Amino acid sequence: MSPTETPRKAVLHASASSSAGDGNGPDTKPIARGSLLADRETPFVSTESGQGSVIDSIAEHRRFQAVVHPELAHDLPHVLRVEDFSLYYGAAQALHGVTMAVPQHKVVALIGPSGCGKSTLLRSVNRLNDLIDSVRTTGNMLLNDRPIFDTKTDVISLRKRIGMVFQKSNPFPKSIFENVVYGLRLMGEKRRGVLQEVCERSLRDAALWGEVKDRLHDSALALSGGQQQRLCIARAVATRPEILLMDEPCSALDPIATAKVEELIHSLRGSYTVLIVTHNMQQAARVSDHTAFMYLGRLVEYGPTEAIFRNPRCRDTQDYVTGRFG
Amino acid sequence: MPSPPPSPQNRTPLLASGEPFVWLTGMGLVVGLAMVVVLLGLIVYKGLEAFWPHRVARIELTTSAQEREGAPFLVAMVIESRHKKAPGEGDREELYLQTGNKDFFGSGFRYLDADEVASISYPPDEVVIEQIEYLTIGTLVSLQRPGAAPIEAEAPGFLPALKETLAAARARSAEIEHLEKVRIGDNAARIQALRIERKRLERVAGDAPPDPAAIASIDEQTAELQSAFEGMAAEARALRAEQDASTLTYRIADGREKSIVAGQVVHVTWPNQMGFAGRLGQFFKNMWAFVSENPREANTAGGIFPALFGTFVMTVILSIAVTPFGVIAAIYLREYAKEGLVVRTVRIAINNLAGVPSIVFGVFGLGFFVYGLGGSIDRLFYPDSEGPVFGTGGILWASLTLALMTVPVVIVATEESLAAVSRGVREGSLACGASKWQTIQRVVLPAAGPGIITGMILAMARGAGEVAPLMIVGVVKWAETLPVDTTAPFLHLDRKFMHLGFHIFDLAFQSPDSEAARPMVFASTLLLITLVVTMNLGAIFIRERLRRKYATGAF
């Protein structure tokens, strides 16, 4: 597919500099279709610093240096810091020295081709990868300056500080109410009033309250797929987690449900910090403030979403976002 | 012209389309269904037939048969007619007759060649008298009551007088039963308890003489109870004498007469005077009597209530014991144990446990539960008891033995249902900050609930129908008491009990009168199957409610 034909319906934000940090994306004006290449402002980094593509660096046994846009290097209050993090499934290395930081109350999208390690990175944040015996890690991550990979870290209390939404909705075989307050009950909250209040707030946050407020005590499994996914989001935000992880939350949903969930994620910014994996670049453009592009287990480029889509610094990113990949 | 390419409309080869295999699977189903239908059909038909009141036939014999029998006719109920292949004679039809009157004929049943029947009629005044010991067919002659003139059967006041006498006798026998079983039984239990207490005092005192005041109080109480017992025994004797006061005289087909006391009569019916509705009513009455009454006459007559109740209680205890045990084992195996050689070996061992002959479990139960556990319990808690309490077969040990036997079923079913709980749900729970145990407890087990209940259903069905191991760990042919009754502590886990499966075996193979027992075998089998099906339906009902509660919605 040639770039000019690419049917990008995404609303890409006009200027990289104006909206890098303030997260007021929706009111910036969209740019025209097919203008991705035409509007290049700066040349690719590779031509400047001599760093080639990821493939080249692997061929030359060089360590690949990720390009992090300066907007993100500023001393923002970061919720999550990933520091030279590598992960191995047995002998196979799935992540190669990823270093990145997720700023507070922003939505950060992880994009990249299938198998590049997006889910692996995401599931490392709440240490769900611990369930796999063969996993080894090096480097570290810090959640609000507290180490995640540390022998002293209590995984269970760590996970209580993190919310997660999965690709396939996974409501528990319980009532809607019990699903939402599950995390709270785990924390030992028993007061009925508090539980009810949190349930309502979370369901409102997840834009589901109106649809289920009369059937809170019905089985959650009787909801539609899109409602189930929003219920899972409500469950994840119920404990006001420090960071919300989402692994392709819309991939099993139809377009209307997807639109609702996207709208929801969009509305979460400003109050929640979100790290979301998506395969859908329009979606990344619609919902995120910043985007990280990963390839072959490496972080390639990380910057404001507009810049990544409109004006990437790496050729790999350029190829991927224009659909010329592979 | 070039030949056309092979037509794509060629039919798919038969084997490739799989048609024959569909037939094969269909045939498998048909064979299986046929076996089930035939077996169940036979049991249902024969079982229900046992309750159907037969008419009493007066069978006029042919001259040749008259000479042999020495009588012009026979009076009997025709149970069935069947073909008999005798060597060299070809096909012969013969009638299977219930003549009753075992006291006269030595047997209550006989065969008669259909050729020897001249004609059959149904005289309306023939009665069937069901007595405690056997069944009588004949005509009534007279009723003698104490202090009243005998009433002839033809006299107008006969029927009401008979009904009144029989009702009084029935009421009195219920009274006797209550007196003997409940009141005298309680009394005996209290005397026994005092004796044990006395022995305990003596043992505790050791060489020194026991506390004389306590001993005296015990002796005094014992004497009191003893005199109460004598009073009750006298009461019972008086009642029994009253039972023997009225007599009923009847005449059988060959003219011989006999008198029986009213207390012997269970009921009198006039089957030839009943219309279809009357017989249907009698059918249900018989059925109810069968499930609600105690057996009589070496189990070949009367009801089977104690066996039904014993089976039910045993199955309930069995399910209560097997489910938690099986579920816990399955949780460990599936969720915690590291998959490897050991776990695989354990799993194979569990699966093969299902193939061990059930009698082996019985022997194990006898050695481990009865002698081992029961013996220790007796030594620790009942040192002064005269006989073994738990150190002998009883309903608890029988249930536990069967629980052991059926635990593989529950483990396998639970493991399957645990494995079917999706990884997504588990990860979702872990990601919420639940520990592994909390995840299992709050998410995995509810989701696996229906599967676990399926395992319980299978275990129940298997346990309820088992006989062999029970014979050596607590089932008896006749139990005086029920495992659950109104005397404290209400549930008597140490008691021996009756069981339908064993009852069937006993009726079929160990009965003194196998002819009389035959309908009982079918009826008991039907009842056992009904019981198992009912209990399963109960469990299925619970499972469906669970399923509905967590019904999976359509996407």
Ligand SMILES: Nc1ncnc2c1ncn2[C@@H]1O[C@H](COP(=O)(O)OP(=O)(O)OP(=O)(O)O)[C@@H](O)[C@H]1O
């Ligand atoms: N449990 C596992 N054991 C071994 N290797 C794994 C495991 N899970 C993932 N991998 C490997 O790690 C790499 C990264 O996988 P990951 O699931 O993170 O990719 P992804 O970017 O999420 O892909 P997708 O977009 O298809 O979901 C892949 O090469 C994959 O084969």
Ligand SMILES: [Mg+2]
């Ligand atoms: Mg993935």
